[in-house]
Structures are given as structure tokens and as C-alpha cells.
Amino acid sequence: MAETSIFDQILDYSHRPDPYSLYAELRKTPVLRWKDGGYVVSTYREIVALLHDPRISSIRPEDVGGGPPSAEEGLPGLPPAFIRRDPPDHDRLRRLAMRHFGPPHSPGRVEGMRDEVTEIVTDLIDAFEGGNQVDIVDEFAYPLPVTVICRLLGVPREDEPRFRGWAAAFVETLDPRAGEAAERRRTAAHAELGAYLNELADARLRQPSDDLLSGLVTGDGADGRMSREDLLSTAALLLVAGHETTVNLIANGMLTLLRHPDVLDRLRREPDLIDPLIEELLRYEPPVHMSPLRTALADIEIAGTTIPKGAHITLILAAADRDPDRFPDPDRFDPDREDKEHLGFGGGIHYCFGAPLARLETRFALSELVRRLENPRLVTDPPPYRQNPALRGPRHLLIEFDGVVRSPA
Amino acid sequence: MRVVVDLTRCQGYGQCVFAAPEVFTMHGQEALLYDPDPSDEQRERVLRAKAACPVQAIYVDRLAAHVGGGRSQAYPGAGDGDGFKRSGRVVIVGASLAGLRAAMVLRREGFAGSLTLIGDETHEPYDRPPLSKQVLVGQVPLENTLLPRLADLDAEWLLGQRATGLDVTGKRVHLADGRQIGFDRLLIATGVRARPWPNxxxxxxxxxxxxxxxxxxxxxxxxxxxxxxxxxxxxxxxxxxxxxxxxxxxxxxxxxxxxxxxxxxxxxxxxxxxxxxxxxxxxxxxxxxxxxxxxxxxxxxxxxxxxxxxxxxxxxxxxxxxxxGAVRNVDWLEGAGLAAGVWGVGCDAGCRVFDINGLVTDDIFAAGDIARFPHPVYEYQFLALEHWGNAVAQAEIAAHNMVSDQTRRWAHLSLPVFWSSQFGVNIKSVGVPTFADEVMITQGSVAERRFVAVYGYRGRVTAAVTFDQAMWLEFYQRLIERAAPFPPDFDMVGRPAVMEPVPAEVPQRIGVAQGATVVVTGHDPGERRATLVRPQ
The missing domain is CATH 3.50.50.60 (FAD/NAD(P)-binding domain)
Incomplete structure (x- = not known):
């Protein structure tokens, strides 16, 4: 069918470097019926409406019917994390996690990590000294958020090789092309990661520290405490989401700056430009292009189409942020843009939990790269991309530079 | 620096609190309180908070705008057939939120004539909502509530001056000190005052x-x-x-x-x-x-x-x-021949004031707490809305219409939205909850003080109220605008076990007309229209 092909093209790996021209085509049908009866929504107003529509469930389709997924391969199954739950469970679990991360109970937590993040950024860039080529992804954009999320959660950084594989299995299922095999891999990885985190949680229960895991195992508030199963799911979500997305934001950011040398020069001269620039980046080259699959709980009439009850819905956030009906001249990267109401972190109750941390990391990451790298330039453009069309970003980002400005000791 | 948060838009994402925890605080789960005049050393963080706000509700050194920033250019320009925009005289009586907002919009729309603001308070315009919240509790000093005032507004400010009369024929406003201020077009934005203890x-x-x-x-x-x-x-x-x-x-x-x-x-x-x-x-x-x-x-x-x-x-x-409650400041309009009374000043949806015979005037406009206008969604009843968001939205429409010819005027069709922060809970409302015969809890839990209540009148949704559930409000706003059936009968996330409409027990209203149903379409003032559907 001709009308299904456009979304298939978008998912096809060959279009990973530039899905945007295809998004323009996709937006001509704001609500597109895809194969298997799923619906793909790509225009700004419709997506905002659906993000705030209580007739849409975020429970993973295979989990509908209640109860945690069945145990597989002899490993205990864990309940879905709050990103895959609906109110009231979602709200309660998210509040319990937020208690140790942000307002109202811990408003200064993220801002308090400023020095730590700066230090990690500085160390990573220091290591570039002596060379004149670097892979921004492997040597910077990946290790930074991993180190930060490990410290925040209280996960030993040296275990990264263990959870890297589990994390990969997680994000694989965010690809709309993922099949049952990927789903089985995710379930298995979830259980293994759960078992790993379970040991850490036991250790924190015996000897609490000031990390988030300790907060979750010992915390008590108006909402009570998380069950151990929910705690493990939550920690797994934060660990995975904490680095699989920020890596893209940083790498996309550096790529975008190198493609817009005028903006890069301006940022060097006007360091305060970084905050509006990051918001524009989240609109222009967001790390998450598509929301995880959602499900209609009722017939939903939108943009002249009825999405029937039970249908699966994919929201193409990145297409909405290039919608010319919402943003004038949407394909222009313009950090001076007045209107920054982008969907880079989603919207509604599932708005990205870690957004403030991602902003903080990206701010120091890009500011320091721009300040310290002399004459940085892309080696290949476009760079090779990761497979995933939903969490889209470069697999490698090779850049050359003439030197590294020493950080003040 | 002066900060205004449009709490009508705020949904409680808390991103500003992360960015500037000393300026923005969350009271309970989603009631946002903030310092409207933080020190300059907070500037970097406040600007970061402004950039990060997911609904772009934070304004620094400027006033809230009802129209989305990206779309404002898209509106057709106001007509300028008579040269009024170049050299006319506009007088605004009432120098608070609505008056100030209107003045700014007049300039934005290219009005280059003389602009006079008359206010009986001696202060510069200030923001009132914090007075009963963060100011009263002592979190923020009183003097921090001044509203941003544009240096380039180029207006004459007559502060501490009370208007005492209006000469409609001679087009003059009388002041308490005997002066008379002539105008070509007038905006009445005198608002309300606190109702005193009767003894x-x-x-x-x-x-x-x-x-x-x-x-x-x-x-x-x-x-x-x-x-x-x-x-x-x-x-x-x-x-x-x-x-x-x-x-x-x-x-x-x-x-x-x-x-x-x-x-x-x-x-x-x-x-x-x-x-x-x-x-x-x-x-x-x-x-x-x-x-x-x-x-x-x-x-x-x-x-x-x-x-x-x-x-x-x-x-x-x-x-x-x-x-x-409040008393409307209409005393100065006594004998002026306008449709002004204890309920406010009557005007059409375009903010043009009616005279005492119900004839619409061309040069006198009203906005804010004092204006009563017919709302099609509520059977054309005249509503006077004492809401912050209404003052901003209506002032914008009044100002636009003051400098626009008939074909380019906008109608004030936005649904009333208000909020209140009390006992650590953020209460928000959309629509007119008293325009109801039944009410039903559709999401959340009353026991936890986190829920959505939907109001219905004769089988359609007319209002919704959220307690710490502001993120769902705009969904219900669309139900109201589309005259969706009440009670809602679809499945929803967070739906309580029992969904049963009960009598709303709202105060008695005046008259119930056998009416048709009207829906509202369009996103912004320039495109919003009321359309008749399902004539009964």
C-alpha cells in the first residue's frame, strides 16, 4: 500500500541521516494508519493533544490485562517501570522517585551536581590532549552521562561493561520494527539488570549513602515506599534512560554546531547562548524521535480521523517539532527563536523524568567542547548512525581539531 | 529583573525549580510559587528556567502574552484607514494588569499616537496573585511584585489620579483634581476593589x-x-x-x-x-x-x-x-450613559462597550475584571471574569480591536481559566463550573486530593476543575469547546472505580433559555470562531 510506505521509509536505516524530509511528507497525513492497524501521528497540535489525552494508555501492549509480565527463562519478571504505567500507579511511582531527584523534596539535587559534571567533562576533554582526532560518541558523549547516572544512582562505574548490553536490549524494543525476539531479549535483560540492581539495593539497605538508590530503599514519605520490584524497575529505567538518550543529545549537538560554524563561533563569544541553544537543539535534532508505543482506550477523533479503541499509536515528536504550522521556518537551526515550546522531552505526565539532568550535562559538555577544542571539524558528514529510529543519534562522530585549550588547573 | 509566570499556562512540570531553586519553589506537588523580582545574581538561572519551561510560561522583564510567540506574526495587520494609528489619542483608565497589557499590545500593533494611563494607585502596576500567597507567607518581599514595565512603552502615566467622570460626547475623562483628559479611543480597565465590611x-x-x-x-x-x-x-x-x-x-x-x-x-x-x-x-x-x-x-x-x-x-x-468578594469600580461612570452597573460594564465579544440603550459604541472599550461580555459557549450570558488570565487575554483583544477595522477584529472566545494555590494543592479550573447541573469525578482520587472533576449542563461538558492534575486540563478544555456529551463515557487512565454524576449544587443562576449548542474552533484569537451545532 502506497500510504504505508512513507513510515516504512522513515524506519529504514538508509534514511537515518536525514529523516526530516520524509517527516514533511508524513505530516501531509497528520494521522496515518500504518500496518497492523497502528496509527502514526506527526503534526504538532495533534501530538500535543494526544500527550494530554487521558484516553491513551502507556502500558506496553503485551502487559495490558494487568499484572507483571510472566517470568521467562527461569528469571524473575519485574513489573514495568513508570514510563510504561498509567495513573494512579505511574503518578505514585514517579512521585516516589522524584522525591530523591527534584521538587518538591529535593529541588537542588540536580543543580548540586554542577561541579561533578564539570569535573567529568574536564577530565574527558583533558584526555584528548596530544591528539588531533577524537570520536565524540565513544570518548565523550557516551562516557559522560554513564558516569553521571552511575554517581547519581549509586551504581559502580566499573560495571558499565555488564549493563551496557542490558541497556542495548532495552532500547532495541523502542524501535517500531522490533519483533518478539527483541521483546524476549528485553525481558531477559530486564531480569538480569534487576538481579544486578537487587544486590546493590541490598548493600544500600545495609549501608545507605547519599545516592538515589539509597533514597529509594530507605525513603519514606506520604506515598510510602516502593516495593522492591518497582524499585528495581525504576532504577533500571533511570540507569538506561540516563545514558542512552543524553549521548544522542550531546552528539547531535556537536554535529549541529559543526554544521553551523556561525553559531559555534557565536557560542564561543557568547557563552550564555548555551541555554536557548540547547532548547533549540531539542527541537531541531532531538535525541528521541518517537514516543514509545501507546494504546487508545477509546475511539479518539483527531484531525478528521478516528483512531479506534485498542489501536496502537506512535507519536513522531521530532516531526511535530519541524511542523511549519507551529514553528516558522522550522528547518532552520536558530537559537534566537522566541518560541521554544518543543516536544524534545515529550509532554504531559510522561514528560522526560531526567530532562533537567540531560540539560545540565549537555550545557557543560557543549560549552566546554566549543571553548577548548581549537578549530574542530567533522571528518565525515553525515556520520554513521545507530540503528534505532526512535532513539536517533550518531554511532560515531569523528572530529579533527588543531589542539586542546588547557583547562585552568 | 522582573519575572512573571503565566500560571494559567503552567502545568507543574517543575523544570524552573530544577534550574533556579532559589527563585521558583514547588508548594506540594504542583503549586508553583516564585519570587517576581529576584536579585541579579540569579539572572543566569532564571533565564535558564525561562528557556527550559515546557509550556514557555515564564516571562522575564516583559508581560505575559496570550498569543503564542511563534504565531503572532501570522496575524493580519490591523487596518489603518483613518490615520488613528499614527496620531490618535488613546486613554486607558486603570493601570493594573489589563491596562498595562493593553498598552503594550497597542504599541506592538503599531499604534504610534499618544497613550495615557490613568491609575488611582500611586504604585507602578503590580501583580496581585502573589499577595495572598508567597508575599503573605513572607517568602517574597512585597515590593517584589511590580510588573515588568517596558521602557519603550512611551506612555504618559497619571498615577495616583482617580478618574471621577466620563464625558462620552465630549470624549473626555474627568480626574479628581479637576483635569480633563481628551481621547479618541478609551479603554475602561478600572477593575474591582475589595468589598468592605458593611458596618x-x-x-x-x-x-x-x-x-x-x-x-x-x-x-x-x-x-x-x-x-x-x-x-x-x-x-x-x-x-x-x-x-x-x-x-x-x-x-x-x-x-x-x-x-x-x-x-x-x-x-x-x-x-x-x-x-x-x-x-x-x-x-x-x-x-x-x-x-x-x-x-x-x-x-x-x-x-x-x-x-x-x-x-x-x-x-x-x-x-x-x-x-x-469584590465591588466593581464603576462609580466614575455614573451618568456617563454607558451600560455600567454593579455587575460591571457591558460590552460585546470584541470588548466594545454598550451604551445604556444597548447600542454598541465604537470608541469605548472595556477589559479585565470590570468587563461583562456575552460568551457563546454559555448561552450568551454576560460573564465578568475576575481572573488573571482573562485580564491578559481580554486586554490583548481589546487593544487589537482598538486599532483594527471591523473586518479584522477578534472576538474574546477563550474559555475562562483560573488557578488557586491553597493547603499545598494547586486548584485549576477551565470553563464556568457554576454553569452546571451535574458534576463527576473522572480521574484520580478525592481522598488523595488529586483528581479531575467534570461539570455538565443539560448533557454537555461545560467546565472542569483539577486538584493537582493540571496536565489534563487542556483535554477537558477541548471537550468544553466541542460541546462534548456529559457524562463522558469513555475509558481513561486513572479512572476511579465508580464514575457517577451527582447534582453539582451550584448557586442559583438567572434564567435558563432553551438554547442551541455552540462550539468554538481555532487556536488563537485571530482564528477563533463560534459555530452553531445541533440546533435543538
Whole structure:
């Protein structure tokens, strides 16, 4: 069918470097019926409406019917994390996690990590000294958020090789092309990661520290405490989401700056430009292009189409942020843009939990790269991309530079 | 630096709190309080908060705009057939939120003539909502509530000047000092004042307070900061309830006397009001509904000492807050020949004021708390809305229409939205909750004080109220605009086990006409239209 092909093209790996021209085509049908009866929504107003529509469930389709997924391969199954739950469970679990991360109970937590993040950024860039080529992804954009999320959660950084594989299995299922095999891999990885985190949680229960895991195992508030199963799911979500997305934001950011040398020069001269620039980046080259699959709980009439009850819905956030009906001249990267109401972190109750941390990391990451790298330039453009069309970003980002400005000791 | 957050838009994402925790704080799960005038060393963080706001509701050194920034250029420009835009004279009476906003929009739309703002308060325009919240509790100093004022507004400010009369034929505003200010077009934005305690002698007692102006807030703040005794709040509308909340936060004992069956009953009906009443009692408020204050008693020095209540009790109090609603500032319009009265100044949806015969005038406009306009969604009843968001939106439309010819005028069709922050809960409302015969909880839990209540009238959705559930509000706004059937019968996330509409028990309304149903389309003032559907 001709009308299904456009979304298939978008998912096809060959279009990973530039899905945007295809998004323009996709937006001509704001609500597109895809194969298997799923619906793909790509225009700004419709997506905002659906993000705030209580007739849409975020429970993973295979989990509908209640109860945690069945145990597989002899490993205990864990309940879905709050990103895959609906109110009231979602709200309660998210509040319990937020208690140790942000307002109202811990408003200064993220801002308090400023020095730590700066230090990690500085160390990573220091290591570039002596060379004149670097892979921004492997040597910077990946290790930074991993180190930060490990410290925040209280996960030993040296275990990264263990959870890297589990994390990969997680994000694989965010690809709309993922099949049952990927789903089985995710379930298995979830259980293994759960078992790993379970040991850490036991250790924190015996000897609490000031990390988030300790907060979750010992915390008590108006909402009570998380069950151990929910705690493990939550920690797994934060660990995975904490680095699989920020890596893209940083790498996309550096790529975008190198493609817009005028903006890069301006940022060097006007360091305060970084905050509006990051918001524009989240609109222009967001790390998450598509929301995880959602499900209609009722017939939903939108943009002249009825999405029937039970249908699966994919929201193409990145297409909405290039919608010319919402943003004038949407394909222009313009950090001076007045209107920054982008969907880079989603919207509604599932708005990205870690957004403030991602902003903080990206701010120091890009500011320091721009300040310290002399004459940085892309080696290949476009760079090779990761497979995933939903969490889209470069697999490698090779850049050359003439030197590294020493950080003040 | 001056900060304004459009709390009508705020959904409680809290991103500003992460970015600038010393300026923005979350009171409970989603009631945002902020310092409107933070020190310059916070500038970097405030700008970061502004950039990060997911609904772009934070304004730094400028006023909130109702029209989305990206779309404002898309509106057709105002016509300029008569040269009025180049050299006309606009006078705005009322120099608070609506007046200031209108002045700014006039300039934005290219009005280059003379602009005069007349206000009876001596201060620069300030923001009132913080006065009953972060200011009263002492979190933010009073002087920090000044609204951003554009240096390039190029207006003449006549502050501390009371308008005393209007000569419609001669096109002149009379001032208390005898001066007369001529105009080509006039905007009436004189708003409301606090309704005083009806017994003048008792009202004059030291310790009997109202809360409307910055002076009122100064006095009340002083009494709350220094004293220790019980506070009496007379009237449990939004202002009275917020004052009671602040008293409890300051650990002051407080009695609330409310004539009606529950707090907020006048705005939200008895059913939802009763929940607000439970919240008050949970926080230690001595709430007495169905009770009035029969007398306030002073000592020889004229200080308040006691209050007699209709339940037969006498309270020893040194502070009583009279929160009996507002009186519209229409006195100066007496004899002017306009449709002005205790309910406000009547105008059409384009903010043009009616004369006493119901004829629409061309050169006199009204906006803000004082304006009454017919709303198609509510059977063309004349609504006067004392909401912050309405003042901003209506002033924008009035100003646009003042400089636009007939074919380019906008209609004020936005649904009323308001918020209140009390007892750690953020209450928001869209639509007109009193325009209802039934109400139903559709999401969340009343016991947890996190829920959505939907109001229906004759089978269609007319309003929704959220307690700490603001992210869902715009969904319900669309249901109202589309005249969606009530009760909603679809499945939803967070749906309570029992969904049963109950009588809303709202205050009696005037007249029920057999009406057709109207829906509202379009996103912004320039494209919004009312369309008739399902004629009955």
C-alpha cells in the first residue's frame, strides 16, 4: 500500500541521516494508519493533544490485562517501570522517585551536581590532549552521562561493561520494527539488570549513602515506599534512560554546531547562548524521535480521523517539532527563536523524568567542547548512525581539531 | 529583573525549580510559587528556567502574552484607514494588569499616537496573585511584585489620579483634581476593589483588614508576621481560603466563617467545595460553614478585640480578614450613559462597550475584571471574569480591536481559566463550573486530593476543575469547546472505580433559555470562531 510506505521509509536505516524530509511528507497525513492497524501521528497540535489525552494508555501492549509480565527463562519478571504505567500507579511511582531527584523534596539535587559534571567533562576533554582526532560518541558523549547516572544512582562505574548490553536490549524494543525476539531479549535483560540492581539495593539497605538508590530503599514519605520490584524497575529505567538518550543529545549537538560554524563561533563569544541553544537543539535534532508505543482506550477523533479503541499509536515528536504550522521556518537551526515550546522531552505526565539532568550535562559538555577544542571539524558528514529510529543519534562522530585549550588547573 | 509566570499556562512540570531553586519553589506537588523580582545574581538561572519551561510560561522583564510567540506574526495587520494609528489619542483608565497589557499590545500593533494611563494607585502596576500567597507567607518581599514595565512603552502615566467622570460626547475623562483628559479611543480597565465590611464603624477598627492592594497586603503581612493570636477570615472564597492557608502555614490558629454550605461553593459548587472544606479542616482550620459574623467588637483604643458569630459563639481575635468578594469600580461612570452597573460594564465579544440603550459604541472599550461580555459557549450570558488570565487575554483583544477595522477584529472566545494555590494543592479550573447541573469525578482520587472533576449542563461538558492534575486540563478544555456529551463515557487512565454524576449544587443562576449548542474552533484569537451545532 502506497500510504504505508512513507513510515516504512522513515524506519529504514538508509534514511537515518536525514529523516526530516520524509517527516514533511508524513505530516501531509497528520494521522496515518500504518500496518497492523497502528496509527502514526506527526503534526504538532495533534501530538500535543494526544500527550494530554487521558484516553491513551502507556502500558506496553503485551502487559495490558494487568499484572507483571510472566517470568521467562527461569528469571524473575519485574513489573514495568513508570514510563510504561498509567495513573494512579505511574503518578505514585514517579512521585516516589522524584522525591530523591527534584521538587518538591529535593529541588537542588540536580543543580548540586554542577561541579561533578564539570569535573567529568574536564577530565574527558583533558584526555584528548596530544591528539588531533577524537570520536565524540565513544570518548565523550557516551562516557559522560554513564558516569553521571552511575554517581547519581549509586551504581559502580566499573560495571558499565555488564549493563551496557542490558541497556542495548532495552532500547532495541523502542524501535517500531522490533519483533518478539527483541521483546524476549528485553525481558531477559530486564531480569538480569534487576538481579544486578537487587544486590546493590541490598548493600544500600545495609549501608545507605547519599545516592538515589539509597533514597529509594530507605525513603519514606506520604506515598510510602516502593516495593522492591518497582524499585528495581525504576532504577533500571533511570540507569538506561540516563545514558542512552543524553549521548544522542550531546552528539547531535556537536554535529549541529559543526554544521553551523556561525553559531559555534557565536557560542564561543557568547557563552550564555548555551541555554536557548540547547532548547533549540531539542527541537531541531532531538535525541528521541518517537514516543514509545501507546494504546487508545477509546475511539479518539483527531484531525478528521478516528483512531479506534485498542489501536496502537506512535507519536513522531521530532516531526511535530519541524511542523511549519507551529514553528516558522522550522528547518532552520536558530537559537534566537522566541518560541521554544518543543516536544524534545515529550509532554504531559510522561514528560522526560531526567530532562533537567540531560540539560545540565549537555550545557557543560557543549560549552566546554566549543571553548577548548581549537578549530574542530567533522571528518565525515553525515556520520554513521545507530540503528534505532526512535532513539536517533550518531554511532560515531569523528572530529579533527588543531589542539586542546588547557583547562585552568 | 522582573519575572512573571503565566500560571494559567503552567502545568507543574517543575523544570524552573530544577534550574533556579532559589527563585521558583514547588508548594506540594504542583503549586508553583516564585519570587517576581529576584536579585541579579540569579539572572543566569532564571533565564535558564525561562528557556527550559515546557509550556514557555515564564516571562522575564516583559508581560505575559496570550498569543503564542511563534504565531503572532501570522496575524493580519490591523487596518489603518483613518490615520488613528499614527496620531490618535488613546486613554486607558486603570493601570493594573489589563491596562498595562493593553498598552503594550497597542504599541506592538503599531499604534504610534499618544497613550495615557490613568491609575488611582500611586504604585507602578503590580501583580496581585502573589499577595495572598508567597508575599503573605513572607517568602517574597512585597515590593517584589511590580510588573515588568517596558521602557519603550512611551506612555504618559497619571498615577495616583482617580478618574471621577466620563464625558462620552465630549470624549473626555474627568480626574479628581479637576483635569480633563481628551481621547479618541478609551479603554475602561478600572477593575474591582475589595468589598468592605458593611458596618463602617466596625470596618474602621484596627485589625479589620481586606486584601486587594499592595497596602492591604502590607498591613496584613505585618499582623501575621508579628502577632500570635487567632485570625478570623470572613468568607471562604478563593481569597479567604488562601489567607486561611497562609495562616496555617505560619502556624497561626484561624477560624473561617462562611455563609454558604462550603468553601468555594460560589465558584465550584457545593460538591467540590466540600472537598476544599475537608482540606481546610485537615490543616487545622476552624471552618464554620452556614455561619456569618454578626458583629466585630473593639476596645476603647479602637482595636479589634472580638467577633460575634451567628452560631452564638464569640471569638477573641485581633485580626479579621474580610474576604467577601469584590465591588466593581464603576462609580466614575455614573451618568456617563454607558451600560455600567454593579455587575460591571457591558460590552460585546470584541470588548466594545454598550451604551445604556444597548447600542454598541465604537470608541469605548472595556477589559479585565470590570468587563461583562456575552460568551457563546454559555448561552450568551454576560460573564465578568475576575481572573488573571482573562485580564491578559481580554486586554490583548481589546487593544487589537482598538486599532483594527471591523473586518479584522477578534472576538474574546477563550474559555475562562483560573488557578488557586491553597493547603499545598494547586486548584485549576477551565470553563464556568457554576454553569452546571451535574458534576463527576473522572480521574484520580478525592481522598488523595488529586483528581479531575467534570461539570455538565443539560448533557454537555461545560467546565472542569483539577486538584493537582493540571496536565489534563487542556483535554477537558477541548471537550468544553466541542460541546462534548456529559457524562463522558469513555475509558481513561486513572479512572476511579465508580464514575457517577451527582447534582453539582451550584448557586442559583438567572434564567435558563432553551438554547442551541455552540462550539468554538481555532487556536488563537485571530482564528477563533463560534459555530452553531445541533440546533435543538
Amino acid at each position: 463602617e464603624a466596625e470596618a474602621a477598627l484596627d485589625g479589620v483588614c481586606v486584601l486587594r492592594t499592595i497596602e492591604d497586603a502590607t498591613r496584613l503581612r505585618q499582623r501575621l508576621a508579628t502577632g500570635a493570636g487567632r485570625v478570623l477570615v470572613i468568607g471562604a472564597g478563593f481569597a479567604g481560603s488562601e489567607v486561611a492557608s497562609v495562616c496555617r502555614e505560619l502556624d497561626r490558629p484561624v477560624t473561617v466563617a462562611e455563609r454558604g454550605p462550603s468553601p468555594l461553593a460560589g465558584a465550584l459548587g457545593k460538591v467540590i467545595g466540600a472537598i476544599a472544606g475537608e482540606m481546610q479542616r485537615e490543616h487545622g482550620v476552624d471552618l464554620r460553614c452556614g455561619t456569618t459574623v454578626t458583629a466585630l467588637e473593639g476596645d476603647a483604643e479602637g482595636r479589634l478585640r472580638a467577633a460575634r458569630l451567628s452560631d452564638g459563639s464569640t471569638l477573641e481575635v485581633e485580626t479579621a480578614v474580610v474576604a467577601l
